[in-house]
Amino acid sequence: MVASPSPHNEPIAGRHRVAVIGGGSAGISVAARLRRAGVTDITLVEPSDSHWYQPLWTLVGGGQAPLRSTRRPEASVIPDGVRWIRRHALAVDPDARTVALSGGAEIGYEYLVMAPGLQLDWAAVPGLAQAVGHDRVCSNYAPQYAPRTWELVRGLRSGTAVFTHPATPVKCGGAPQKIAYLAADHWRRQKVLDRIRVILVVPDEVLFKVPEWARVLEQVTDRYGIEVRLRSEMTAVDGDRREVVLTDHANGTAETVPYDLLHAVPPQSAPDWVKSSPLADPASPLGFVAADRHTLRHPRYPEVFALGDVANLPTSKTGAAVRKQAPVVAANLLAAMGGEGPTHRYDGYTSCPLVTGRDRMLLAEFDYDLKPSPTFPLIDTFKERRDMWVLKRYVLPQVYWRGMLTGRL
Structure with missing residues (x-):
């Protein structure tokens, strides 16, 4: 059973234990982990009715995968017990602990997970x-x-x-x-x-x-x-x-x-409403959300966590990074609920599956220090390999849909 979206004419109000902004890989992964840990009253704000597995779009463009295989209905990936508000987030007031939504609605929160992703700035290049x-x-x-x-x-x-x-x-x-x-x-x-x-x-x-x-x-x-x-x-x-x-x-x-x-x-940047929010990192000209690079907690608002593409972290913005960040956010948020300090740390792990041909790939895995961090230490990932291409095309999508989004991996 999956959550149902809130109709747009349904009154949306009240303060929720956890509000998650964004129903992409980051938001869904954290929500799933929190539900598995027994957290109730989780509200997820996501306007889209489609959930995309974006890492395969390269292979779509390369003629190696159909676009339809990268999409599933958003409702099918929202964890059971999580309330889905299908609206746009427009602003956040971290002092009042409220989020303004499209249609004039507003929700309050005790804890906030910022995972709205980034925006594609097509207009930033004249003519594009x-x-x-x-x-x-x-x-x-x-x-x-x-x-x-x-x-x-x-x-x-x-x-x-x-x-x-x-x-x-x-x-x-x-x-x-x-x-x-x-x-x-x-x-x-x-x-x-x-x-x-x-x-x-x-x-x-x-x-x-x-x-x-x-x-x-x-x-x-x-x-x-x-x-x-x-x-x-x-x-x-x-x-x-x-x-x-x-x-x-x-x-x-x-x-x-x-x-x-x-x-x-x-060019890409944080969503415009994030750039103008108090959560944006003053050190980020692109408006990404401030977050401690290890705990992923906001430096000024301890009840706020950020992960995924919107977080201002010195690492590549990839799905593999989200896979390592989500457990850290979930664990540290649970610790905060219990009145404790952060218990988990993110080391900056990210992964870039570098497809170099029709059936060859390099798997580049590294941390904040640009030090190689191989998941498969017995495999030479500094060589173009067919088995790594098979991993990207067939294995990783299943890991994503069945493991990462369900909070199991």
């Missing part, structure tokens, strides 16, 4: 919002555009393909370059790669921040003949002319590049 989904512009970062990526990759036989990464934190930091490798591998197998100029635009000084995997990825880009633009980003798109402006921050120059395929990843 108008071009994406048209004009040979695609993006695996939204379900409505990911299938188009494969259409464009499959149809391209010559020309220039550009793959971009913004200079902001993004969901799954490896995804912007994974699709470049999948596309290049497809073109190589179709014997047209030598007729296609592939440009990969990366904002950092290196392909990957962990040196052990950066060296392997450099070999991958060399193998495909990919032109890597480091310390660069997309700064404008002209869909009508099919041109993208690439700015090199190393020397300040901007180049207009004609494209036949553009896979664009938009």
